[in-house]
Amino acid sequence: MTPDLLIQNGRVLDPVAGTVRTADILIRDGNIASVGTDVAASDVPTYDATGRLVSPGWLDMHVHLREPGFEHKETIATGARAAVKGGFTAVACMPNTEPAIHTRDVVEFVRQRAAETPITVHPIGTVSKERAGRSLAEMGDLAAGGAVAFSDDGAPVYDAGLMRRALEYSATLKRPIINHMENRALNPDGHMHEGSVSARLGIGGIPGLSEDVMVARDIELAAYTGGHLHVAHISTARSVELVRRAKAEGVPVTAEVCTHHLALTDEAVASSDFSTHTKMHPPLRPARDVDALKAGLADGTIDALCTDHAPHAPHEKEVEFTAAPFGIIGLETAWGLIGRELIAPGHLSVEEAVGKLTVAPRRILNLPAPTLDEGAPANLTIFDTDTSWTFSGDDIRSKSRNTPFVGAAMQGKAWAVYTKGTLNICDEA
Structure with a gap:
């Protein structure tokens, strides 16, 4: 425990005010005692x-x-x-466990x-019994x-009547409904994005249409009910x-995007020689979709950044591409990809990027x-946007290792987090 701490000479970023100023932060008994210049303690x-x-x-909300x-x-x-390694002090966890969080x-x-952990975990409950x-x-x-939202993530809510009732409860309970946006009737045998790359590789595709039609349906339901719809891992x-x-x-709808959908396209499946670490749900999309995601972040259409951190054991991923489960880990690489793909190219300012990880x-x-x-x-999270580094296997703290980013260049690094009365150094997590 480090209930008392003086953080000196940091550039204190307030995402609400959109300001950055050099200041010291004095912490006493786990609470902020003062913020200012030349704080003495x-x-x-x-x-x-x-x-x-x-x-x-x-906070990673997915x-x-x-x-x-x-x-x-x-x-x-x-x-x-x-999460600590990646600079997060809190996460919201999806309910596709066994038993489900239902x-x-x-x-x-x-x-x-x-x-018992150094972070705060906010459980997300299911929409339906047993998902x-x-x-x-x-x-x-x-x-x-204590459930902060409702989702059957990993399984779409197909029944429009059930989704309507869920959104009606959402309006009463003041908690969003997070649907897995996919109509699987349009892609019963898909393993990657349906397009020119999948056709060239001979792999069954998942069309962007399967996401779009579910998003369109749920927006209409949200408009009708007044319930809060949150679009998970938007990708098209x-x-x-x-x-x-x-x-x-004026429809009550918000959206999130995963960092891997900003960093890779469906060409990664081919260039990686069918690495199962490029298989995720929704799948990696073409460059035109990636560009649209970045534009959506810049204009505020997409509210939040997340990872959809989805661990799978090595023996589950070390199979042929079509037999592997969807998903990759993402907590450890999130900020390095945000810095590389959004801040360095100028799509978002650092204040805007942090806002999409904190306030939104x-x-x-x-x-x-x-x-x-x-x-x-x-x-608090202590970080920079300047450090260039290469992500390696030694940086993985997850129990699983399913990531396509080993050996990838990163821009910006999380150094420490302070929460629950304790300072945690990210590299020592």
């Missing part, structure tokens, strides 16, 4: 943040921690270490396990137990345009954003 340990930025702690039921892939403890006792189990898509889960009870240009139009019409995801989940106000609990 000889009786506490210090952290020299010269040349680094200090912001409110980052991760898979696999526990309970799939601990061979990841546990809440190992996922928390990966009853209050499972929500409370996750929260109890997470209490089977037949009847609604006890959404009110899940919310009372058409879906971005649908969300943009819906927002302009918490606003979507109706969570209070950490502040830099005196007296507030210290919840």
Whole structure:
């Protein structure tokens, strides 16, 4: 524990005000005691943040921690270490576990396990019982137990009537419905994006249309019910345009994008010689879609950045491409890819990028954003945008290792996080 700490000479970034100023932050008993220049405190340990930025702690609102039921892939403890390595002080975890997070006792189990970790974990409950898509889960009870949203992620909510009722409950419970945007009738045998690359490689494709039609349906349902629809891992240009139009019409819809969908295209499947680490859901799309995602982030259509951190054990991924499960890990590479793909090219300022990791995801989940106000609990990420580095296997803290980014160049690095009264050095997680 480091309940008392003086962070010196950092560039303190306030994503709400959009300001950056050089200042010291004094922490007493885990709370911010003062923020200013030349803060004096000889009786506490210090952290020299010269040349680094200090912001409110980052939240990844879309991760898979696999526990309970799939601990061979990841546990809440190992996922928390990966989060710290990546600079996150909090995550929201998806409910496709075994049992699924479809009853209050499972929500409370996750929260109890997470209490033993250095980060905060916000469970997401299911929309339907057992994620089977037949009847609604006890959404009110899940919310009372601490569920911050509802999703059957990994399985779309096909039944429009069920989705309508879920959105009606969303409006009452003030929690978003996060649908897995895919109509699988349009891609029953797909393994990558349907297009020229899949045709050349002879692999069954997943058309962008399968995402677009589900996004369009759910926007109409959200407009009708007034429930909050959140579009998970948006990946197509058409879906971005649908969300943009819906927002302009006042529909309560928000969206997130994964860092890997900003960094790779479907050509990665070919260039990697069918590496299963390039197989994810939704699949990697063509460059025109990647460009649209970046434009959607820049104009505010896409609210939040996330990873869809999806660990799979080596023996599950070390098979032929069409037999492998979808998904990659992402917590450890998130900021390096954001710096490389968004900040360095000028698509987002550092203030905007941090806002999409701090304020936006918490606003979507109706969570209070950490502040830099005196007296507030210290919840901070210390990072930079300048460090160029190469991601290696030694940087992986997840229990699984399924990532296409080993050996990839990164721009910007997370150095430390402070939360729960403790300073954690990212590289020592």
